[in-house]
Amino acid sequence: MSTANRYDAIVIGGGHNGLVNAAYLARAGKKVIVLESRDLLGGAAVSEQVFPGFTFSVYSYVVSLLRPEIVRDLDLPRHGMQILPLESTVTPLPDGDYLAMWGDADLTRRELYRHSPLDAEAIVEFGRLMSHMARAVKPILSMIPPDPTSLSPGDLKGLLRLGGHLQSLGAERFHALYKLMTMSSSDYLDEWFEYGPLKATKSASGIIGTFMGPRSPGSAYVLLHHYMGEIDGAYRAWGFCKGGNGTISNAIAAAARARGAVLRTGAPVKQLLVRGHRATGVVLDTGEEIRAPVVVSALDARRTFLDLVDSRELPDELLRQVRRFRFRGSSGKVNLALSELPDFTCMPGVGVHHRGAFSISPSVEYLERAYDDAKHGGFSRRPYMDIVFPSMIDPGMAPAGRHVASIFVQYAPYHIDGGWNDAKREAFGDTVVDTLAEYAPNLKSAILHRQVLTPVDIEATTGLSEGNIFQGELALQQLFFLRPAVGWAGYRTPIAGYYQCGSSTHPGGGVMGAPGKLAAQRILADA
Amino acid sequence: MRVPHSLKTTPFHARTARLVQGQTWRRWSGYAAASCYEFTHDREYTAIRSTAALIDVSPLYKYRITGADATRLLDRVVTRNVGKAEPGQVLYTSWCDARGKVIDDGTISRLGEQSYRLTSAEPGLRWLHRNAFGMQVAIEEVSEALGALALQGPLSRTVLNAVARDPVDALGYFRVMDNCIAGVDLQVSRTGYTGDLGYELWIPADGALAVWDALMAAGREHGLMPAGIWALDVARIEAGLVMLDVDYHSALRAVIEAQKSTPFELSLDWSVALDKAPYNGRRALLAEKARGPAWRFVGIEVDWDSFEALYAAVGLAPAIPAVAWRASVPIYREDRQVGYASSGCWSPLLKKYLMLAHLAAPHFAADTPVEIEVTVEHRRLRAHARVRKLPFFDPPRKKA
Numbered sequence: 001m002s003t004a005n006r007y008d009a010i011v012i013g014g015g016h017n018g019l020v021n022a023a024y025l026a027r028a029g030k031k032v033i034v035l036e037s038r039d040l041l042g043g044a045a046v047s048e049q050v051f052p053g054f055t056f057s058v059y060s061y062v063v064s065l066l067r068p069e070i071v072r073d074l075d076l077p078r079h080g081m082q083i084l085p086l087e088s089t090v091t092p093l094p095d096g097d098y099l100a101m102w103g104d105a106d107l108t109r110r111e112l113y114r115h116s117p118l119d120a121e122a123i124v125e126f127g128r129l130m131s132h133m134a135r136a137v138k139p140i141l142s143m144i145p146p147d148p149t150s151l152s153p154g155d156l157k158g159l160l161r162l163g164g165h166l167q168s169l170g171a172e173r174f175h176a177l178y179k180l181m182t183m184s185s186s187d188y189l190d191e192w193f194e195y196g197p198l199k200a201t202k203s204a205s206g207i208i209g210t211f212m213g214p215r216s217p218g219s220a221y222v223l224l225h226h227y228m229g230e231i232d233g234a235y236r237a238w239g240f241c242k243g244g245n246g247t248i249s250n251a252i253a254a255a256a257r258a259r260g261a262v263l264r265t266g267a268p269v270k271q272l273l274v275r276g277h278r279a280t281g282v283v284l285d286t287g288e289e290i291r292a293p294v295v296v297s298a299l300d301a302r303r304t305f306l307d308l309v310d311s312r313e314l315p316d317e318l319l320r321q322v323r324r325f326r327f328r329g330s331s332g333k334v335n336l337a338l339s340e341l342p343d344f345t346c347m348p349g350v351g352v353h354h355r356g357a358f359s360i361s362p363s364v365e366y367l368e369r370a371y372d373d374a375k376h377g378g379f380s381r382r383p384y385m386d387i388v389f390p391s392m393i394d395p396g397m398a399p400a401g402r403h404v405a406s407i408f409v410q411y412a413p414y415h416i417d418g419g420w421n422d423a424k425r426e427a428f429g430d431t432v433v434d435t436l437a438e439y440a441p442n443l444k445s446a447i448l449h450r451q452v453l454t455p456v457d458i459e460a461t462t463g464l465s466e467g468n469i470f471q472g473e474l475a476l477q478q479l480f481f482l483r484p485a486v487g488w489a490g491y492r493t494p495i496a497g498y499y500q501c502g503s504s505t506h507p508g509g510g511v512m513g514a515p516g517k518l519a520a521q522r523i524l525a526d527a
Numbered sequence: 528m529r530v531p532h533s534l535k536t537t538p539f540h541a542r543t544a545r546l547v548q549g550q551t552w553r554r555w556s557g558y559a560a561a562s563c564y565e566f567t568h569d570r571e572y573t574a575i576r577s578t579a580a581l582i583d584v585s586p587l588y589k590y591r592i593t594g595a596d597a598t599r600l601l602d603r604v605v606t607r608n609v610g611k612a613e614p615g616q617v618l619y620t621s622w623c624d625a626r627g628k629v630i631d632d633g634t635i636s637r638l639g640e641q642s643y644r645l646t647s648a649e650p651g652l653r654w655l656h657r658n659a660f661g662m663q664v665a666i667e668e669v670s671e672a673l674g675a676l677a678l679q680g681p682l683s684r685t686v687l688n689a690v691a692r693d694p695v696d697a698l699g700y701f702r703v704m705d706n707c708i709a710g711v712d713l714q715v716s717r718t719g720y721t722g723d724l725g726y727e728l729w730i731p732a733d734g735a736l737a738v739w740d741a742l743m744a745a746g747r748e749h750g751l752m753p754a755g756i757w758a759l760d761v762a763r764i765e766a767g768l769v770m771l772d773v774d775y776h777s778a779l780r781a782v783i784e785a786q787k788s789t790p791f792e793l794s795l796d797w798s799v800a801l802d803k804a805p806y807n808g809r810r811a812l813l814a815e816k817a818r819g820p821a822w823r824f825v826g827i828e829v830d831w832d833s834f835e836a837l838y839a840a841v842g843l844a845p846a847i848p849a850v851a852w853r854a855s856v857p858i859y860r861e862d863r864q865v866g867y868a869s870s871g872c873w874s875p876l877l878k879k880y881l882m883l884a885h886l887a888a889p890h891f892a893a894d895t896p897v898e899i900e901v902t903v904e905h906r907r908l909r910a911h912a913r914v915r916k917l918p919f920f921d922p923p924r925k926k927a
Contacts, residue, residue, distance in 0.1 A: 125653075
C-alpha cells in the first residue's frame with residue numbers, strides 16, 4: 001500500500017461535526033482525511049442551488065448554537081463565514097391578528113402589551129432566567145461527559161467539576177434547571193405566561209427535532225437547548241449565514257484545509273477495518289482501503305455502530321442501546337422559489353417582518369393536535385412551521401426581485417402509516433402550502449418551484465437515520481452521559497482507535513460543532 | 528401593522544416635538560423623550576434653579592390601585608407604612624423582594640380611603656398582581672391614560688397659581704390635591720425629581736395639550752422653559768436622588784446577587800418602616816438593620832485643586848463632560864478600591880464636581896477622604912475627594 005493512503009486519522013462524514021473534528025486534529029499536526037459520501041461537503045448544513053438561480057439552505061437553515069470558541073479557534077469569519085441578524089418572530093393568528101417579537105425590547109413590549117400586559121413584563125424575566133440557565137449549562141456543553149458510575153480518575157474529576165458547577169448555580173437556577181429537565185415546555189411556560197399564542201410560539205422551540213408534543217414531559221429541555229445559542233456573546237440570538245448554512249460548512253472545510261486536512265467527496269465508506277480490536281482504517285464502497293490508527297465517525301450512532309462495524313466487534317449491551325436509541329425523525333422541510341414575497345393578511349405589504357421568522361403556532365392546542373396526528377401515524381394536517389425568507393436577509397439567495405422561502409415543518413413522522421411515497425410527499429407539500437396560504441393568500445400564485453423533503457428524503461440524502469435532524473432525539477434519557485449509550489458517552493468506542501464525533505454524542509444537535517471539537521480533544525488526549 | 532413599528536410618544540408630543548431643536552431624542556421606557564429642547568441644556572437647567580421648568584415625565588409607569596384591600600396590598604409590597612398615610616398624602620418609597628433587595632422605587636399618592644396611585648420606573652404590574660393574590664383589589668395600569676408634567680423651580684408656584692382653578696399655596700410638601708387647569712380636571716402633587724420647589728401634574732391624556740398650552744402661556748412672563756432629561760439629571764444629582772438602572776439595578780432584573788441593593792445600601796433608611804406588619808423583605812431588612820449595611824449610597828465632592836492639578840500637569844484645563852454622566856467610576860481609599868460612583872456632573876449652581884457613589888463599610892462616613900479615578904489624556908489617574916452627606920443641595924423653598 002502506498003503511503004498516500006496512510007493517515008494519522010480518518011474522519012467518516014463531512015458534515016459540520018466531521019469537519020470541525022478534522023480541523024482540530026489537523027490543527028494539532030495530524031495528517032487527516034475526511035471521507036464524504038456525497039459530492040458536497042456539509043452534511044445537513046449545505047447550500048444548494050436546487051432550482052437555477054435559487055439557493056437554499058436545504059436542511060438546517062439558521063445558526064446560533066455554533067460554539068463561539070470554535071468560531072475563534074478556526075477563525076471562521078476569515079474563511080468566509082458571515083452571520084447576518086435574524087431578529088424577529090411573527091406568529092400570524094387565525095383571526096387576522098398576529099403576535100410579533102422584535103429584535104428591540106421596547107417594540108416587543110409595546111406589541112406584547114396589547115395581548116397581555118403581564119406577559120409583556122414576564123418575558124423580560126423569563127429571558128433573563130433562560131439566558132442565565134443557558135450560561136449555567138454552557139460549561140456542561142464544553143465538558144466531556146463523565147460516567148457517574150465510574151470510579152476512574154478522569155470520570156471522578158469530571159463529576160467533581162460537574163458537582164461544583166451545579167453547586168455554583170445557586171438555588172434559583174438549580175431549581176429552574178431541574179424543572180426544565182423534567183417538565184413539558186407547555187407546563188413550564190404556563191408558569192410564566194398567560195397569552196396562548198405566546199406560549200405556543202415559545203413552546204415550539206421545545207418540540208423541534210423531537211417526536212414529542214409541547215405537553216410531553218422533557219420537551220422543556222429542548223426549549224432550553226435552543227436558548228443556548230450565542231452570537232457575539234449574547235444568548236438567544238439567531239442569525240442567518242450569508243450564502244446559507246453551506247457557507248458555514250465551507251468555512252470549516254477551508255479552515256481544515258488550511259491546516260493540511262484532505263477532504264474527499266464522493267467517497268462513501270463501506271466498513272471499518274479492525275485488527276485485534278483496534279481500528280486500522282476503512283474500506284470504501286469502491287473497495288479502496290485507507291489506513292489510519294484513528295478513525296472517527298461523524299455519522300449517527302446507528303451508522304457508527306450498526307452499519308460500519310462488524311457486530312461481533314461490539315458488546316451486546318452497546319448494540320442493544322444503540323438499537324433502542326431513538327431517532328424517530330419528526331420534521332420535514334419545504335423550500336420554495338417565489339416570484340414575490342407572501343403577503344400576510346395580518347401585516348399587509350412587504351416590510352421588516354419579512355426579514356425575520358414566521359411561526360405558525362397559534363396555540364399550544366394547535367401544536368399538540370399537530371403532534372396527535374403524527375402520533376397516530378400521519379403527517380400533521382395543520383402543521384407547525386418555522387418560515388424564513390433568506391433572500392430578504394441575503395439578496396444573493398435568489399435572482400433580483402425573486403425570493404426563496406425556507407419552511408421547517410413539523411410533524412412529518414418517518415414512520416408514517418403505509419410508508420412515504422411520491423403521492424404522500426406531494427400531499428404533505430400541499431398541506432404545508434395550503435396552511436401557509438391561509439395566512440398569506442398570494443402564496444400559491446407566487447410559487448415558481450417547490451422542493452418537499454420528508455424524513456425519508458432527508459435520510460436518503462444526508463444519511464441521518466430516520467431523518468432525525470439531531471442524530472437522535474434530545475430526550476433526557478439520551479443526553480449527557482447517556483448520549484448515545486451508557487459507558488460510551490465520552491467519544492470512544494469499544495474498538496481502540498475508533499471514535500464518534502457526530503450529534504449523536506454530547507451535547508447533541510444543531511449546527512453547534514461541540515461534539516466534533518470535544519471528540520478531537522479526547523482523541524488528542526488519548527494519543 | 529396593528530402596533531406602529533416605532534417608539535411611543537407622550538400625550539404632549541404634538542407640542543414637544545416642535546420644540547426640540549437639535550434632534551436630541553432619547554428613549555425612556557419605550558417613549559421618545561427629549562434630552563434637551565435647545566441645542567444645549569444649560570438654560571433648561573438654569574430654569575429649574577432660577578425660574579421654572581416644565582418637564583414631560585409621562586413615560587413614568589403609573590398604576591391605580593383601588594378596593595377594600597388596596598392599603599393591604601401596598602403595605603405588603605412597599606417599605607413605607609402606607610396605612611398611616613392620610614388621603615391627600617404622597618409617599619416616596621422603595622419596594623423589595625423577599626430578601627430585602629430593592630425592585631424599584633417611586634411614589635404612592637393616597638387619593639382616597641381605598642384609592643391610590645403608584646408610580647414606578649420599571650413596569651410593575653406583574654409584581655403587584657403576584658402580591659395581590661386573594662385580595663380584593665383592582666390594579667389598573669394608567670401609564671398611557673395619564674400624562675404627567677413636572678413643573679419645577681422657584682417660580683413654579685407662581686406659574687401654577689396663574690392657571691389653576693384652586694390656588695396651590697396651601698399644598699404642603701408631598702401632598703396631592705384635585706385641581707383644574709384650562710377646563711381639564713387633574714391632580715397636582717407637590718413632588719418632583721429636582722430637590723427644588725416643584726409640582727407634578729397628573730393629567731388625563733386627552734386634556735394634556737390644553738394644560739401644556741395654558742402653562743406655557745402663563746409661564747412666559749416668569750421665565751418658564753420646557754426642560755429635557757439632561758437638565759433634570761443635573762438637578763437630581765444635586766438633590767442626591769437615586770435612579771433605577773443608573774445607580775442601582777432591580778432585584779428582578781439583576782443577573783448576579785452583587786448587582787442587587789437593599790434600601791439601607793441605597794441610604795433610604797428613612798423610608799423603611801420596620802415596625803409595621805409583615806411585608807416583602809421585612810425579615811431580611813430587620814437582620815440588616817441589626818448588623819448594619821455593607822454599603823451606603825453617598826455623595827462625593829471632588830477636591831477641585833487636586834483635580835485641576837492632574838490636568839495642569841499635562842498642560843490642560845480641567846474637563847468635565849457637559850452632560851451628567853452615567854457610568855461606573857472606581858473610588859479608592861489608601862490604594863484599595865472601596866466603591867464606585869454611578870453618576871456625576873458639574874453643579875453649575877454649587878460650582879462643584881459632584882458624584883453619587885456606593886461605598887463599602889466602613890468608608891462611607893461623611894468627610895472620609897477618598898480618591899476617584901480620572902482619565903486625563905488617556906491615562907488613568909486619581910484625584911482627591913470627600914464623602915458628603917446627601918443631598919448636596921436642599922433649599923428651604925423645597926418644603927416651605
